[in-house]
Amino acid sequence: MTKKSAKIRHWLMKSEPDVFSIDELQRLGKTAWEGVRNYTARNSMRDDMKIGDLVIFYHSSVEPAGAVGLARVCSAPYPDPTQFDDKSEYFDPKSTREAPRWILVDVEFVEKWGRMVTLAELKADKALKDMLVVQKGQRLSVQAVADKHFERVLKLAGAKPAEVQG
DNA sequence: GCCAACGTTGGC
DNA sequence: GCCAACGTTGGC
Numbered sequence: 001m002t003k004k005s006a007k008i009r010h011w012l013m014k015s016e017p018d019v020f021s022i023d024e025l026q027r028l029g030k031t032a033w034e035g036v037r038n039y040t041a042r043n044s045m046r047d048d049m050k051i052g053d054l055v056i057f058y059h060s061s062v063e064p065a066g067a068v069g070l071a072r073v074c075s076a077p078y079p080d081p082t083q084f085d086d087k088s089e090y091f092d093p094k095s096t097r098e099a100p101r102w103i104l105v106d107v108e109f110v111e112k113w114g115r116m117v118t119l120a121e122l123k124a125d126k127a128l129k130d131m132l133v134v135q136k137g138q139r140l141s142v143q144a145v146a147d148k149h150f151e152r153v154l155k156l157a158g159a160k161p162a163e164v165q166g
Numbered sequence: 167g168c169c170a171a172c173g174t175t176g177g178c
Numbered sequence: 179g180c181c182a183a184c185g186t187t188g189g190c
Binding site for chain 2: 136
């Protein structure tokens with residue numbers, strides 16, 4: 001039985017640029033996506049992300065907020081080391097090394113766009129009306145993005161289509 | 167800085 | 179297992 005080649009999924013990951021910006025990712029090349037403490041977001045990283053998946057990098061809690069570039073998943077899931085570090089703000093005293101509660105992936109820099117696609121633009125675009133990030137009150141920091149939405153955001157950004165990324 | 171929306175916790 | 183209280187997110 002032949003197995004279909006793994007489908008590339010698309011994601012959106014939020015970061016406050018004061019904490020970790022796309023410029024910082026570009027400088028470092030890659031990073032462990034530390035500090036996620038939401039089970040839905042964790043489950044996406046643990047269960048659904050695959051190496052090679054492309055990620056819209058989104059700057060949140062800034063004016064304006066918006067999508068600023070692309071990253072790529074570049075590791076299998078593994079325990080977030082900060083949960084064991086009692087000096088870290090992300091320390092979780094209820095987590096153990098035997099049964100770690102928080103799982104992350106590494107992501108690598110792909111590209112920074114020439115301009116931010118702001119949340120206002122995303123909200124104004126009819127083709128994106130069902131995209132999770134534009135829904136009122138949603139605040140999930142790691143979310144799946146439908147292929148059509150992903151391609152549309154790249155188009156708004158003036159970026160190359162996903163098939164030729166990387 | 168405000169506060170609506172939402173996720174988590176814990177008492178029962 | 180319900181749900182009120184609480185804490186956090188994140189746009190505005």
